[in-house]
Amino acid sequence: AAEEPDTYFNRELLDRKSDRRSDSEWLAAKQASPETVFLLFHQLNPLVSSRAEDAEDGRPDMRLCKLRAPAVQELLKNSDTVVVFLGVEKQETGDGLLAWFALDTEEDPTELLKAEDPSCFFLPGAMPGLLRLSDDDAGVVAQARSVLAWHSRYRFCPTCGSSTKVEDGGYKRTCLRAGCRSLQGVHNTCYPRVDPVVIMLVLHPDGNQCLLGRKKIFPPGMFSCLAGFVEPGEALEAAVRREVLEESGVQVGPVQYVSSQAWPMPSCLMIGCHCVALTTDIKVDESEIEEARWFTRQQVIDALVKDKRAVFSMPPRQAIAHYLLKHWTGFNANL
Amino acid sequence: AAEEPDTYFNRELLDRKSDRRSDSEWLAAKQASPETVFLLFHQLNPLVSSRAEDAEDGRPDMRLCKLRAPAVQELLKNSDTVVVFLGVEKQETGDGLLAWFALDTEEDPTELLKAEDPSCFFLPGAMPGLLRLSDDDAGVVAQARSVLAWHSRYRFCPTCGSSTKVEDGGYKRTCLRAGCRSLQGVHNTCYPRVDPVVIMLVLHPDGNQCLLGRKKIFPPGMFSCLAGFVEPGEALEAAVRREVLEESGVQVGPVQYVSSQAWPMPSCLMIGCHCVALTTDIKVDESEIEEARWFTRQQVIDALVKDKRAVFSMPPRQAIAHYLLKHWTGFNANL
Ligand SMILES: Nc1ncnc2c1ncn2[C@@H]1O[C@H](COP(=O)(O)O)[C@@H](O)[C@H]1O
Ligand SMILES: Nc1ncnc2c1ncn2[C@@H]1O[C@H](COP(=O)(O)O)[C@@H](O)[C@H]1O
Ligand SMILES: [Mg+2]
Ligand SMILES: [Mg+2]
Numbered sequence: 141a142a143e144e145p146d147t148y149f150n151r152e153l154l155d156r157k158s159d160r161r162s163d164s165e166w167l168a169a170k171q172a173s174p175e176t177v178f179l180l181f182h183q184l185n186p187l188v189s190s191r192a193e194d195a196e197d198g199r200p201d202m203r204l205c206k207l208r209a210p211a212v213q214e215l216l217k218n219s220d221t222v223v224v225f226l227g228v229e230k231q232e233t234g235d236g237l238l239a240w241f242a243l244d245t246e247e248d249p250t251e252l253l254k255a256e257d258p259s260c261f262f263l264p265g266a267m268p269g270l271l272r273l274s275d276d277d278a279g280v281v282a283q284a285r286s287v288l289a290w291h292s293r294y295r296f297c298p299t300c301g302s303s304t305k306v307e308d309g310g311y312k313r314t315c316l317r318a319g320c321r322s323l324q325g326v327h328n329t330c331y332p333r334v335d336p337v338v339i340m341l342v343l344h345p346d347g348n349q350c351l352l353g354r355k356k357i358f359p360p361g362m363f364s365c366l367a368g369f370v371e372p373g374e375a376l377e378a379a380v381r382r383e384v385l386e387e388s389g390v391q392v393g394p395v396q397y398v399s400s401q402a403w404p405m406p407s408c409l410m411i412g413c414h415c416v417a418l419t420t421d422i423k424v425d426e427s428e429i430e431e432a433r434w435f436t437r438q439q440v441i442d443a444l445v446k447d448k449r450a451v452f453s454m455p456p457r458q459a460i461a462h463y464l465l466k467h468w469t470g471f472n473a474n475l
Numbered sequence: 476a477a478e479e480p481d482t483y484f485n486r487e488l489l490d491r492k493s494d495r496r497s498d499s500e501w502l503a504a505k506q507a508s509p510e511t512v513f514l515l516f517h518q519l520n521p522l523v524s525s526r527a528e529d530a531e532d533g534r535p536d537m538r539l540c541k542l543r544a545p546a547v548q549e550l551l552k553n554s555d556t557v558v559v560f561l562g563v564e565k566q567e568t569g570d571g572l573l574a575w576f577a578l579d580t581e582e583d584p585t586e587l588l589k590a591e592d593p594s595c596f597f598l599p600g601a602m603p604g605l606l607r608l609s610d611d612d613a614g615v616v617a618q619a620r621s622v623l624a625w626h627s628r629y630r631f632c633p634t635c636g637s638s639t640k641v642e643d644g645g646y647k648r649t650c651l652r653a654g655c656r657s658l659q660g661v662h663n664t665c666y667p668r669v670d671p672v673v674i675m676l677v678l679h680p681d682g683n684q685c686l687l688g689r690k691k692i693f694p695p696g697m698f699s700c701l702a703g704f705v706e707p708g709e710a711l712e713a714a715v716r717r718e719v720l721e722e723s724g725v726q727v728g729p730v731q732y733v734s735s736q737a738w739p740m741p742s743c744l745m746i747g748c749h750c751v752a753l754t755t756d757i758k759v760d761e762s763e764i765e766e767a768r769w770f771t772r773q774q775v776i777d778a779l780v781k782d783k784r785a786v787f788s789m790p791p792r793q794a795i796a797h798y799l800l801k802h803w804t805g806f807n808a809n810l
């Protein structure tokens with residue numbers, strides 16, 4: 141954990157300036173400012189343009205379309221548009237702090253966009269679409285898409301079923317029914333949801349093999365780390381042991397945190413660990429995992445460098461599973 | 476992280492046996508079995524009895540009342556009762572797996588309880604009430620109360636506002652409106668919520684002081700670690716840096732994960748870290764923190780051992796903040 145990898149989705153382009161979220165005058169002034177950047181989403185897909193010149197193997201080939209106030213003024217007036225304040229650029233410009241907002245509409249906003257660049261389009265499909273951004277864009281999309289996904293699924297008060305209104309720059313939804321229990325005290329119903337997930341590379345007791353599994357939905361040949369949602373009332377280490385046992389039948393001893401990653405599908409916090417197996421017999425939970433196997437360190441290295449001897453293919457470099465595997469092999473070269 | 480402390484709320488008395496949650500026949504048979512243990516909650520307060528003989532300073536003095544099927548049969552028939560399958564005891568008994576369930580009712584269930592022990596009562600007030608249990612009881616209460624708190628706040632589908640039904644042994648709520656978007660694909664709206672929180676001991680660049688703060692609601696003289704909710708699209712390390720900067724004005728460099736803890740108020744996952752400050756000037760966010768100060772290692776040791784020289788008092792030993800402080804002083808004695 142001493143080294144902190146610059147994992148995809150984790151780069152912090154903006155300062156979130158959460159103290160400004162409750163300042164509606166400041167937010168309104170920023171929304172009217174010609175310098176302000178607006179990112180547009182439609183059904184959670186970001187507006188991008190394609191950089192054909194970069195479309196080489198593994199290189200990011202999509203860039204976010206950064207709209208300005210005149211282009212989005214109709215959209216901002218539309219009461220269906222969800223507006224989320226993302227933060228300000230870390231470098232001040234001549235005009236002071238340069239703010240960014242994300243906008244999302246359920247209906248196709250193309251009609252409402254003024255002077256839209258015709259080369260822009262809504263990047264469809266979370267996977268692998270969202271993995272095709274630059275590292276700067278990925279970080280801001282992680283933030284925007286997670287909050288917008290919450291708005292799209294949590295429009296109603298879960299405590300009483302009434303409608304809610306958006307507050308705090310898009311970071312709060314408050315029940316509109318006077319007397320609702322959700323209005324008393326501080327409760328999580330009003331705030332965006334983040335789901336902690338443990339993802340772990342299980343090491344064989346011999347120290348030279350690791351356990352990887354594959355789900356049916358994976359591309360053919362790909363194996364990755366086991367993973368699962370942390371349950372209520374559970375510590376991280378307990379969640380690691382429970383999920384590995386459930387999915388593979390392998391018992392786990394010591395657990396070591398390695399690093400974490402935001403994963404905006406819809407709003408997960410991936411908590412990456414290494415852990416050591418106490419048993420080696422595999423019995424997969426077939427409802428979740430198609431196959432799980434021990435792989436040697438050499439087999440992982442072969443997969444990492446895409447050697448022709450490789451017996452499986454790695455998860456994409458944007459996923460923390462890739463980092464957990466690479467970290468274990470001791471590879472630090474820029475693969 | 477190599478040593479894993481047996482922190483309050485983290486002990487795992489039961490095997491959750493999540494594969495049984497979807498087996499309604501098995502669950503019904505267990506609910507009818509005379510061996511099965513039922514824990515009762517009323518408005519999230521567990522039914523306990525007091526152990527006057529243990530009521531010494533710092534010793535747990537409440538024990539969970541473990542009810543059997545005959546005592547709760549009326550309650551189980553009541554459609555308002557929420558039933559959560561907690562798991563099975565790790566040791567099999569003569570009769571096979573011994574299951575535990577948690578029950579919660581909004582209305583006072585005393586009328587419906589058969590042959591209730593008159594010394595049992597509902598332990599009021601989360602803090603400090605919930606910190607008065609034995610370590611075994613605390614772990615099972617963490618699980619039960621977190622899931623029950625979710626049921627009490629998430630009775631309605633947040634996607635469409637309709638009613639929901641309980642499934643999967645209490646680990647899922649499904650929208651009752653045919654055609655609701657929440658019924659398509661896998662989404663977090665159906666599952667219990669867990670809120671990841673970072674809690675961190677910020678170390679001074681000189682290595683010999685740490686930063687602690689106090690909220691207005693703390694008991695007089697108590698200081699504790701800073702803490703805050705992980706936001707959407709954020710890695711753990713980024714959340715640590717942002718929360719420390721927001722709350723104290725101090726900039727943070729390296730972050731080191733230490734250990735984690737379930738905190739069922741209502742359903743947090745506390746992720747405990749040490750981190751190193753890059754700056755030392757303090758400017759507190761007065762909306763959240765009343766005061767923040769640098770304390771020397773000796774001052775922390777004095778507070779730990781409750782020396783008369785102590786200039787502040789520690790957070791309770793049940794809180795991970797206590798462990799983060801104790802861990803830093805290098806104390807391993809059983810304080
Ligand atoms: N917050 C959540 N979001 C999505 N699925 C969840 C969540 N919590 C529990 N699940 C369930 O967990 C399954 C995935 O298993 P796992 O990721 O191994 O925990 C899903 O198919 C759901 O049934
Ligand atoms: N899941 C959540 N539960 C409760 N409060 C939250 C949550 N998410 C954000 N908050 C806000 O965070 C404040 C506490 O600040 P902090 O714990 O430092 O992040 C609360 O007063 C709420 O305004
Ligand atoms: Mg899984
Ligand atoms: Mg699983």
Ligand SMILES: [Mg+2]
Nearest residue numbers: 368369370383
């Ligand atoms: Mg799971």
Ligand SMILES: [Mg+2]
Nearest residue numbers: 701702703763
């Ligand atoms: Mg805080």
Ligand SMILES: [Mg+2]
Nearest residue numbers: 703704705718
């Ligand atoms: Mg916060």
Ligand SMILES: [Mg+2]
Nearest residue numbers: 702703718722
């Ligand atoms: Mg805070």
Ligand SMILES: [Zn+2]
Nearest residue numbers: 297300315320
């Ligand atoms: Zn409400």
Ligand SMILES: [Zn+2]
Nearest residue numbers: 632635650655
């Ligand atoms: Zn619904």
